Amino acid sequence: MFKSIYKYLTDIFNGARTLLTGMKVTGYYFFHPKEIITQQYPENRDTLKMFDMFRGEVVLIHDENNEHKCTGCSACELACPNGTIEIISDKAIDPETGKSKKVIDTFVYHLQMCTMCNLCILACPTDAIKMAQTFEHAVFDRSELTKVLNRPGSKIMAGIKE
Amino acid sequence: MNFSIYDFTEFIRSIHFWLTGIFSPGLADVIGLAIIGVCFLLFVTLLGLSLVYVERKVAAFFQQRLGPMRVGFWGTAQTVADIIKLIFKEPLVTKNSDKFLFNLAAFIVLIAPFMVIGAVPFAKGLHALDFDIGLFYITAVSSIGVTGILLAGWSSNNKYSLIGAMRSGAQIVSYELSVVLSLITIVVLTGSLQLSEIVASQSDGWWIFKGNIPAIIAFIIFIVASTAESNRGPFDLAEAESELTAGFHTEYSGIRFAFFFLAEYVNFFIIAAVGATVFFGGWMPLHIGNIEFFNNAMDVIPPVIWFFGKVVVLLFLIMWFKWTFPRLRIDQLLTLEWKYLLPISIVNILLMSLVALNGWHL
Amino acid sequence: MSNIFSLISDKDSKGTSSATETQEYFVNMGPQHPSTHGVLRLLLTLDGEIIRKVEPHIGYIHRSIEKMCEKDSYQQIVHLTDRMDYLSCHMNNEAVCLAVEKGLQLEVPDRVKFIRTIISELTRLSSHQLWWGVMGMDLGAITTFLYGFRDREQITDIFEETCGARLTMNYNVPGGVMFDIHPNFQKRTKDFLKYFKEKLPEYDELLTGNVIFVERTKDIGYLSKEDAISFGVTGPSGRASGFACDVRKKDPYSAYDRVDFKEIIRTDCDSFGRYKVRIAEMYESLHIIEQLIDNIPEGDFKAKTKAVIKLPPGEYYQRVETARGELGVYVISDNKKSPYRVKFRSPGFSNLFALDTMAKGYKIADLVAMMSTLDLVIPDIDR
Ligand code: SF4
Numbered sequence: 020m021f022k023s024i025y026k027y028l029t030d031i032f033n034g035a036r037t038l039l040t041g042m043k044v045t046g047y048y049f050f051h052p053k054e055i056i057t058q059q060y061p062e063n064r065d066t067l068k069m070f071d072m073f074r075g076e077v078v079l080i081h082d083e084n085n086e087h088k089c090t091g092c093s094a095c096e097l098a099c100p101n102g103t104i105e106i107i108s109d110k111a112i113d114p115e116t117g118k119s120k121k122v123i124d125t126f127v128y129h130l131q132m133c134t135m136c137n138l139c140i141l142a143c144p145t146d147a148i149k150m151a152q153t154f155e156h157a158v159f160d161r162s163e164l165t166k167v168l169n170r171p172g173s174k175i176m177a178g179i180k181e
Numbered sequence: 182m183n184f185s186i187y188d189f190t191e192f193i194r195s196i197h198f199w200l201t202g203i204f205s206p207g208l209a210d211v212i213g214l215a216i217i218g219v220c221f222l223l224f225v226t227l228l229g230l231s232l233v234y235v236e237r238k239v240a241a242f243f244q245q246r247l248g249p250m251r252v253g254f255w256g257t258a259q260t261v262a263d264i265i266k267l268i269f270k271e272p273l274v275t276k277n278s279d280k281f282l283f284n285l286a287a288f289i290v291l292i293a294p295f296m297v298i299g300a301v302p303f304a305k306g307l308h309a310l311d312f313d314i315g316l317f318y319i320t321a322v323s324s325i326g327v328t329g330i331l332l333a334g335w336s337s338n339n340k341y342s343l344i345g346a347m348r349s350g351a352q353i354v355s356y357e358l359s360v361v362l363s364l365i366t367i368v369v370l371t372g373s374l375q376l377s378e379i380v381a382s383q384s385d386g387w388w389i390f391k392g393n394i395p396a397i398i399a400f401i402i403f404i405v406a407s408t409a410e411s412n413r414g415p416f417d418l419a420e421a422e423s424e425l426t427a428g429f430h431t432e433y434s435g436i437r438f439a440f441f442f443l444a445e446y447v448n449f450f451i452i453a454a455v456g457a458t459v460f461f462g463g464w465m466p467l468h469i470g471n472i473e474f475f476n477n478a479m480d481v482i483p484p485v486i487w488f489f490g491k492v493v494v495l496l497f498l499i500m501w502f503k504w505t506f507p508r509l510r511i512d513q514l515l516t517l518e519w520k521y522l523l524p525i526s527i528v529n530i531l532l533m534s535l536v537a538l539n540g541w542h543l
Numbered sequence: 544m545s546n547i548f549s550l551i552s553d554k555d556s557k558g559t560s561s562a563t564e565t566q567e568y569f570v571n572m573g574p575q576h577p578s579t580h581g582v583l584r585l586l587l588t589l590d591g592e593i594i595r596k597v598e599p600h601i602g603y604i605h606r607s608i609e610k611m612c613e614k615d616s617y618q619q620i621v622h623l624t625d626r627m628d629y630l631s632c633h634m635n636n637e638a639v640c641l642a643v644e645k646g647l648q649l650e651v652p653d654r655v656k657f658i659r660t661i662i663s664e665l666t667r668l669s670s671h672q673l674w675w676g677v678m679g680m681d682l683g684a685i686t687t688f689l690y691g692f693r694d695r696e697q698i699t700d701i702f703e704e705t706c707g708a709r710l711t712m713n714y715n716v717p718g719g720v721m722f723d724i725h726p727n728f729q730k731r732t733k734d735f736l737k738y739f740k741e742k743l744p745e746y747d748e749l750l751t752g753n754v755i756f757v758e759r760t761k762d763i764g765y766l767s768k769e770d771a772i773s774f775g776v777t778g779p780s781g782r783a784s785g786f787a788c789d790v791r792k793k794d795p796y797s798a799y800d801r802v803d804f805k806e807i808i809r810t811d812c813d814s815f816g817r818y819k820v821r822i823a824e825m826y827e828s829l830h831i832i833e834q835l836i837d838n839i840p841e842g843d844f845k846a847k848t849k850a851v852i853k854l855p856p857g858e859y860y861q862r863v864e865t866a867r868g869e870l871g872v873y874v875i876s877d878n879k880k881s882p883y884r885v886k887f888r889s890p891g892f893s894n895l896f897a898l899d900t901m902a903k904g905y906k907i908a909d910l911v912a913m914m915s916t917l918d919l920v921i922p923d924i925d926r
């Protein structure tokens with residue numbers, strides 16, 4: 020009888036003690052607002068820097084002369100699991116050798132289908148493409164997600180062989 | 182008109198005289214009541230808006246977040262924006278639901294807290310209804326709300342709602358007992374159910390300090406049981422969102438949903454108000470015995486501030502529970518009431534009677 | 544007095560028959576329900592609040608990953624597995640890569656093994672952190688959810704810096720890993736270890752010890768060892784039923800044979816046991832990472848492979864221990880550049896179907912707790 024009453028009371032006190040331990044944890048954070056981890060995103064745009072490995076979208080690297088390294092070999096197109104990349108290539112006469120040669124006409128990139136898996140970057144023999152760190156991809160019209168990566172008037176850098 | 186922040190009796194009386202001076206006595210009464218009604222309507226709306234905001238902020242701070250920050254300064258207008266959104270939303274009614282009861286339920290749920298709030302003494306003289314059975318009135322009327330919940334669950338034609346409503350019914354019926362018993366523990370000391378008298382009896386110290394150990398036990402039981410009675414976490418089984426999606430108000434949308442939401446927060450306020458009145462002296466400033474200079478210093482702070490300060494502290498305490506603990510299961514909930522709270526409160530009343538008889542309290 | 548108490552004692556939760564006539568009814572829990580964590584549909588047969596039968600209906604998020612694998616090259620398959628059990632994406636990737644490496648009889652450099660093991664354990668930690676948060680939330684303690692996410696954020700930062708993504712990292716390639724580890728990786732990981740060692744006791748204070756939590760999970764969802772084995776319940780859920788099924792111990796891969804860690808086995812067989820196993824596993828994961836992080840050997844981060852991988856004809860099976868249990872990858876090759884057939888033995892699928900056995904006779908609220916402790920990820924079940 021007394022034993023059960025004793026157990027009844029200790030149960031209550033132990034229960035209350037465990038509850039208070041929990042309240043101590045949350046209470047600590049309430050009274051230490053310095054620990055708040057929220058980042059206010061659009062406001063902190065200026066200071067928000069993504070890690071340089073972050074994969075945001077595929078871009079074709081252009082230098083200051085509007086030249087890129089893509090030979091139009093479509094290795095990236097083959098490596099892509101999702102059919103995200105479409106290489107439309109053209110034939111052009113090489114001014115030096117006079118032979119006809121494959122050049123890139125349009126590099127179509129369907130951002131909406133890209134899973135950022137990086138396989139195209141690994142596949143590219145000339146390191147012509149890379150991953151950019153942009154992440155604000157929301158648009159109002161889906162067609163805006165289909166991008167042409169080679170800039171108008173750009174041409175291939177000299178000395179890049181397939 | 183002599184207005185004093187410390188004593189509203191004169192102020193209210195002068196309004197009354199002013200009204201009777203213009204209108205016939207019958208009309209003056211009706212207009213007086215209408216004014217009071219409008220005041221409470223405004224008060225309840227403001228209360229709902231601010232409590233929702235405060236709760237969201239407090240929850241955020243417990244969780245290392247900032248909470249609403251976008252609308253207005255530090256998100257202060259967030260709840261206003263939410264209400265506007267709710268008003269413009271389509272009030273859906275489910276197929277095959279009992280439309281009349283479905284609509285009625287939302288109102289019943291809101292009526293109960295309105296009736297209760299009139300009996301709460303906000304400050305000296307600022308008191309709409311001062312019955313001699315005030316405490317009894319509060320406990321009786323506040324349980325009308327459960328009818329609304331049961332009706333909502335029944336009329337929604339949704340099994341989740343029904344389960345939620347049934348849980349809620351069982352819960353409120355059982356926890357009502359502990360709430361009343363814990364309040365009676367203090368009534369043993371005051372000897373009166375009139376709220377103004379209960380407050381007046383604490384002019385030389387609050388019952389939680391004067392009433393010895395039984396008062397503290399009664400206060401803990403009151404907080405636990407009344408949290409459970411108002412369906413707040415960790416006792417929010419009726420709307421347990423991880424089990425029953427939203428429990429009894431699953432099918433409510435738009436402004437009807439806002440009614441449930443508002444009622445929940447007004448109930449929340451009422452718990453804290455009753456707790457503050459009975460255990461912490463209501464609007465009575467902190468007085469210690471007959472230490473004159475201390476008592477006088479405390480009297481400088483207006484009673485309204487004392488009242489709301491105490492309410493805020495209690496609200497914070499209840500929020501603290503809610504944002505820390507997991508939810509109980511229905512059978513554990515009932516076990517807690519019938520196996521722990523109820524026997525303890527009965528023993529506690531006995532203890533308190535002993536204390537009162539022997540004059541062990543201060 | 545005593546018979547009043549016995550009326551509402553715990554025995555009642557098993558559901559004793561009463562004199563009044565009652566009728567069972569059905570409730571569809573899901574596909575849209577807050578605690579099925581995705582599009583899982585459970586057809587519940589209820590008697591009041593007591594569960595008589597649980598019938599899982601799956602397939603709402605089926606994306607035919609296995610079929611898609613048959614048209615993809617071996618490199619491409621890897622990134623699909625990210626989308627199965629997204630919380631243990633690295634282990635899924637690793638399983639495919641190990642299977643391919645087995646087929647090619649390719650020995651990967653030690654550095655790769657170490658990196659893979661560390662990232663696997665970090666993934667396991669992040670998965671368990673999320674699970675802990677969600678577990679609390681399912682039981683109504685929403686704060687735990689945010690705390691779990693807070694700690695997980697540190698790990699996703701490590702991933703982002705080294706692997707380039709926070710969730711679907713696709714860090715493995717057949718033969719190694721995609722990039723070498725970032726120069727900051729070791730420092731960041733050590734900082735995290737220090738940080739998380741301080742935070743982990745909070746988990747215990749907030750939930751493990753909490754009397755409400757213990758009451759909600761102790762002796763709930765009983766799954767005996769026999770049932771666990773016959774349903775193929777693996778991972779922490781199986782180990783809580785006393786079923787020693789840790790692939791890291793039984794069939795070590797990567798660097799698991801070089802580290803010292805305990806296989807957590809409990810015999811409570813209930814929800815609380817499953818909870819405790821995962822909490823203890825977090826400590827073990829920290830221990831494993833500690834042993835490896837300073838000893839990553841120098842060397843290549845990738846063994847040389849051909850650009851087009853063709854496995855010799857045959858069947859290859861590789862299993863790994865993900866955060867949810869044993870993931871098996873079964874590849875049949877017919878010497879083409881894509882596999883003839885790929886089959887994944889996903890842990891979530893087997894674990895889910897033990898739910899009916901576990902849940903019978905308990906209440907709806909218990910079902911939610913049980914599902915949490917099984918740690919279901921729906922895309923893993925449906926694939
Ligand atoms: S990142 Fe992957 S999905 Fe995207 S374009 Fe490259 S290969 Fe295709």
Ligand code: SF4
Nearest residue numbers: 089090092093095143
């Ligand atoms: S980006 Fe690289 S892989 Fe793709 S077509 Fe150009 S050169 Fe070839």
